[in-house]
Amino acid sequence: MTMQAGTNAVRQSLASFRQEREADWKAFEALLARVEKRAPRALSEEELLSLPLLYRSALSSLSVARATSLDNALVSYLESLCLRGYFYLYGARRGLRQRIADFFLHDWPHAIRDLWRETLVSVGLTAIGAGAGYWLVASDKGWYDAIIAPGLAGGRNPDSSAEMLRSVLYDGASSEFLSSFAAYLFTHNTQVAILAFALGFAFAVPSVLLILMNGCMLGAIFQIYAAKGLGFELGGWLSIHGTTEIFAIALAGAAGIRIGTRIAFPGELPRMAAAAQAGRVAATAMVGVVVMLLFAGLLEGIGRQTITSDGVRYAIGGGMLALWSAYFYLFRLVRHG
Amino acid sequence: MARRAAFVAARPLITPEGVDLRVRLADAGTRASAFLLDVVIISTAAVVITIVALFGLRGLGEHELQPLFIVWIILIFLLRNAYFIAFEAGRRAATPGKLIVGIRVASRSGAGLTIDQVIARNLMREIEIFLPLSILAGRGGAGVADTLTTIFGLVWALLFALFPIFNRDRLRIGDLLAGTWVVEVPKLALVEDLSLRQDPVADGFHFSPAQLDAYGIAELHKLEEVLRRDDYFALRAVAETIGRKIGAAPQAPDSRAFLTAYYGELRAHLERKLLLGNRKADKHAR
Numbered sequence: 003m004t005m006q007a008g009t010n011a012v013r014q015s016l017a018s019f020r021q022e023r024e025a026d027w028k029a030f031e032a033l034l035a036r037v038e039k040r041a042p043r044a045l046s047e048e049e050l051l052s053l054p055l056l057y058r059s060a061l062s063s064l065s066v067a068r069a070t071s072l073d074n075a076l077v078s079y080l081e082s083l084c085l086r087g088y089f090y091l092y093g094a095r096r097g098l099r100q101r102i103a104d105f106f107l108h109d110w111p112h113a114i115r116d117l118w119r120e121t122l123v124s125v126g127l128t129a130i131g132a133g134a135g136y137w138l139v140a141s142d143k144g145w146y147d148a149i150i151a152p153g154l155a156g157g158r159n160p161d162s163s164a165e166m167l168r169s170v171l172y173d174g175a176s177s178e179f180l181s182s183f184a185a186y187l188f189t190h191n192t193q194v195a196i197l198a199f200a201l202g203f204a205f206a207v208p209s210v211l212l213i214l215m216n217g218c219m220l221g222a223i224f225q226i227y228a229a230k231g232l233g234f235e236l237g238g239w240l241s242i243h244g245t246t247e248i249f250a251i252a253l254a255g256a257a258g259i260r261i262g263t264r265i266a267f268p269g270e271l272p273r274m275a276a277a278a279q280a281g282r283v284a285a286t287a288m289v290g291v292v293v294m295l296l297f298a299g300l301l302e303g304i305g306r307q308t309i310t311s312d313g314v315r316y317a318i319g320g321g322m323l324a325l326w327s328a329y330f331y332l333f334r335l336v337r338h339g
Numbered sequence: 340m341a342r343r344a345a346f347v348a349a350r351p352l353i354t355p356e357g358v359d360l361r362v363r364l365a366d367a368g369t370r371a372s373a374f375l376l377d378v379v380i381i382s383t384a385a386v387v388i389t390i391v392a393l394f395g396l397r398g399l400g401e402h403e404l405q406p407l408f409i410v411w412i413i414l415i416f417l418l419r420n421a422y423f424i425a426f427e428a429g430r431r432a433a434t435p436g437k438l439i440v441g442i443r444v445a446s447r448s449g450a451g452l453t454i455d456q457v458i459a460r461n462l463m464r465e466i467e468i469f470l471p472l473s474i475l476a477g478r479g480g481a482g483v484a485d486t487l488t489t490i491f492g493l494v495w496a497l498l499f500a501l502f503p504i505f506n507r508d509r510l511r512i513g514d515l516l517a518g519t520w521v522v523e524v525p526k527l528a529l530v531e532d533l534s535l536r537q538d539p540v541a542d543g544f545h546f547s548p549a550q551l552d553a554y555g556i557a558e559l560h561k562l563e564e565v566l567r568r569d570d571y572f573a574l575r576a577v578a579e580t581i582g583r584k585i586g587a588a589p590q591a592p593d594s595r596a597f598l599t600a601y602y603g604e605l606r607a608h609l610e611r612k613l614l615l616g617n618r619k620a621d622k623h624a625r
Contacts, residue, residue: 038430
């Protein structure tokens, strides 16, 4: 009979455990439901302060329930409640404004600086590609069609007349579609940049090829203009947006190269950790790339067609390049004296 | 079945307070259905935006074409690239599709999920899903989709789509690069305590210690599941099995009351053992 009495006592105490704590759990659940839906501002100060207390009490209930209760539904309920509370309370949550400020003041330039080696490689690859493209087209015109798809060339080819080539550089201001053209360019270039980044996963090989190809196209088109003595003018036409755009694509390639090389050569970290670390730096850089491409799209879609003076074009292009370099590499010096 | 059993979903997650919350990873099927839901939402939104744009075009006339076109192109771009990022960077770390099936993204380290992680995991979607699709669509549209391209596209798509099945933590390429994983966050309601259920018929049943020793915690939890499901035929089958094992023969209409009574006493019996330091895991344990 003692055993029966003991069993009943256990049953009683567990029932009262649940009865006493149930109100706290319900209150915590209700608060969580509210903060998950709306901003924490929706809570009063008192409620906000009670959140961590209720969370700890739920955690302690969970420990007690796991050790003493065999009610599976109760333990599962407490587990899910604590997990929700954990994700809410320990998910470092900064305001949107704070996050944006941090990104521009710190995260973005830091990520780009961190990628400096890959950036050098990427810029170097673009230059090599451009040299190769120039040389190939100079040695045999047939290469031009192989490098630049006829649809992209816009009727420009090695046999075009100088007047025709010149007209592409300075006409077009009459177009009504400038800003929609800018929007199109932006989305298209961004998609290419994201591709250059994401393909880096395959040990950086596709990213390298993409960057080389990009350089090749530059070199090829430059050759047909230079051959007609329009090299300087083309430089202006390209540089007004090109400094920003080519820099951005080079950075996207650099981000891809970083991921690929870190997966191939993780160094002292485990491969998974190295990949995760590289992925986060590269992702931050990529957001920056998208911002840069937005600028490039605006410059290309609007600026290039309305500004037709070579001097101004070079000034804007050079100015943008100086601006980006200063922001990425010198900004920190200014902030830290 | 054997494969499913081999996949152990629970992973330790020790909170700073020292409690192991044992997160459960979402399985591949759940994640696939969440993704499909998102695809449906995105494509519905894209179709609606396009239709509105086309009607707007008719109403506004040619000269209003340009701003409309810009808005359209930007919205489609955002749908493709920002949909996942915006929702997963939000308070609930889940897209609408994930929310519906009750899963969310979390950092593998247990720390808070940061925005760069969300961006990294979603940009990789570009090569996992969109690239093979656009290669196929582009080739198909141009009428030059030869067998080789199609096979290449399919192999690529499958390689990435099935990637989560071939690793222990069900990681996508994007998860791998971002240091994230996808966990279940079910919203469970607090349900009644079965051992407190009042049942006049159940009060008539009494069990000896020998009868209560027949089962352990694993069986108790199965019994709880059956009782909560409250399916007549399942209750009867279980009542018959238990009755045979412990040497009691309840009448068929009484199976629910019999099981309720047995559950209450078995649980109290096992909880008492637990208090005394003996966690009887299943019927084979002493």
